[in-house]
Amino acid sequence: MRSANSILNPEQRTSAIDALESEEFDILVIGGGVTGAGIALDAATRGLKVALVESQDFAAGTSSRSSKLIHGGLRYLEQYDFKLVREALHERELMVTTQAPHLVKPLSFLYPLHSKVRERTYVGAGIFLYDLLRGLQRALPNHKHLSHKMVQAAAPCLNSKIVLGGIEYFDAQVDDARHTMMILRTAGLYGATLANRTRVESLIREGERVVGAQVTDLASGKRVKVRSRSVIMAAGVWSNELHEHFGITPHYSVRMSKGVHIVVPRSAIDSRVGMILKTALSVLFVIPWTEDKWIIGTTDTDYTGDRTNPKADAADVDYIINEVNKVLAKPISRADLLGVFAGLRPLVSSEKSSATTKVSREHIVDHPVPGFVSIAGGKYTTYRVMAKDAVDESVRDLNKKVPESITRTIPILGADGFHALVNSADRLAEELGLTSHEVLRLLNRYGSEIFEFKAIIAADPTLGRALATGSDYLGVEIAYAASHEGAMSISDVLLRRTRIFFESGDYGLSLTGRVAEIIGPILGWDEDAKGASIREYEDLVQAERQAILV
C-alpha cells in the first residue's frame, strides 16, 4: 500500500489541505520536528488515519539546529543515567544498521586525556561501560586506548604538552533536517497527510473533549476546521505558549536553553577524528562535517527571546573559539568562520505530580484532557521511543483496538538496498551520467531515492552539473528539494534541504538567483515571487550577520 503522500510538492500539499478539510482523522499531530514526524510514522504504521501540520517548514525548529549526533550521551553516564544511555545506544544501532543506514553514519571521536594514569582509568571505565551498554547489537567498532604518540598521529592539531594520551570511541551522525523530512516522507508512504506552513490556531472542543483543531494554510490564508478523534502536540519550545493559547493547563513546563555551533574548514584543525572536550559545565564537540568542514559546539544558556529565529551572538562564538583553543597547538579565530547556527533545547520540568503525566528522565507525555496529548523534551536520538510513548497514550482516546508500535521494523525511505547500491556506485554513475564520487555522495543523502534523479536530469541535463563552481551540490538536488522534499522557498532549500547557509562562507547569497531559477517553475513562481523569496533570504542572512557582531 504505497501512497503518493511520500512525494512532498505543491500538488501533494493542495490535496493535503483538501483532506484536512474534508476527512476525519484518528490523530492530528501539531509540529513537524523529529518528534511529530516520529509520531506521524508510528501512528500511520499502526494503521491509524493521521495528519500532521507544521507552521513553518518541516524541521525548521530545534530539529534542524542540533549537534547532529545520534549518540547515547557519554555525559549522562556521569549522572548514572544508565537506562537513558542504553535506550539511546539501542536506537543508534538500529538507525545505523537497518532504519537509516543512508542517513546515519558512524563517526569516531577522541577523548583527549590530560593526565597519564588517573584520568585514563576513570574515563576508560566510563567509555568501556558506554560500549558495554549497547548489549549484543554491535554495529560500531569498540573503543580503543591511544598513547601520547598515537594521539599526535591521529590529531596533530592538539597541543602535545597538555594532551598526554586519549581514548577513541564511536558514535554516529545525521543531517537532522534531512532525516526529519525523510521520516515524514516515510509516514506519507504509509498514508499520513502532511502539510507544512499550516498553523494550528485553536482547538475544537465538545465539552471538555478535544475533537480537532482550527488551522490556517499560511500560503493561501485559508482557514480549515480539522476533525480528529485525538490531537497530539509535539511543539518543542512552543509548548508553553500553545498550552496557554489553547486554554489547557498542562502538568509540566518547557524551559528554553540556547545552543550555538560554529562551522570552520577542515584545514583549520588537523585531525582525522572528531573530538569531545570537557568544559567547566559540560562538553564541547568538534565534529567532522562533510569532507572538508568541522562543526564545533555547543553552548548552553537560558533563553527567553524569539523562538522562531534564535541567533548566535558574539559571546557565544567567542566562548566556543576560546574553549577549543584550550587544546589546540595552533589556535583558530573568527577569521576561520564559515558559518554559525543556534538552536533551542526544549527542557521539560514536571510541575505537579499527576496520574496522567508520565515523566521519564528527559521527555514528558501529558494527557491533561480527553482527546489531547502533548509530548516535549527528550533528544533527537530517542525520537522513535518518544513517538511510541505519545501514540500509546493517545490511542486510549480512540476506543478501539490499535496494534502495538512497529516502527522498530520500518526502514526510512531510501534505506532499502542501500549497501547494494553503494557496491554498484560505478554502474549507477554510468546510468546517471555522474561520477562515482558524486553518486556515493548522493547515496549518502538520498539512498535509493537517487533513482528519481534520472528523469530530472534527463529532462534538463544542466541539472546534472554542480550548482556553482566549487560547490558539491548538484542542480538536481535543488530541483528535487522542491519537487519531492516539500521545500517552498529559497530559505527551505539553503537552510534545511542543503546546508549551504552554514557551509559556504557567504551564506549562499551568490546562489540565490540560480536556486530561484531552478525551483521557480516547480513552485509556479512568477518574477515577483522569485524576487520576494530572494529578499526574504537576504533579510534573514542580514539579521544573522548582525547578531554575531554585537
Ligand SMILES: Cc1cc2nc3c(=O)[nH]c(=O)nc-3n(C[C@H](O)[C@H](O)[C@H](O)COP(=O)(O)OP(=O)(O)OC[C@H]3O[C@@H](n4cnc5c(N)ncnc54)[C@H](O)[C@@H]3O)c2cc1C
Ligand atoms: C544546540 C542543540 C544541540 C542538540 N544536539 C543533539 C544531539 O546531538 N543529539 C540528540 O539526540 N539531540 C540533540 N539535541 C536535542 C534535539 O535536537 C531535540 O530534542 C529535538 O530536535 C526536538 O524535536 P521536537 O520535534 O520535539 O521539536 P522541534 O524540532 O522544535 O519541533 C516543534 C515544531 O512545532 C512547530 N509548531 C509550533 N507551533 C505550531 C503551531 N501552532 N502549529 C503547527 N506547528 C507548530 C514548530 O514550528 C516546530 O517545527 C540538541 C538540541 C539543541 C538545541
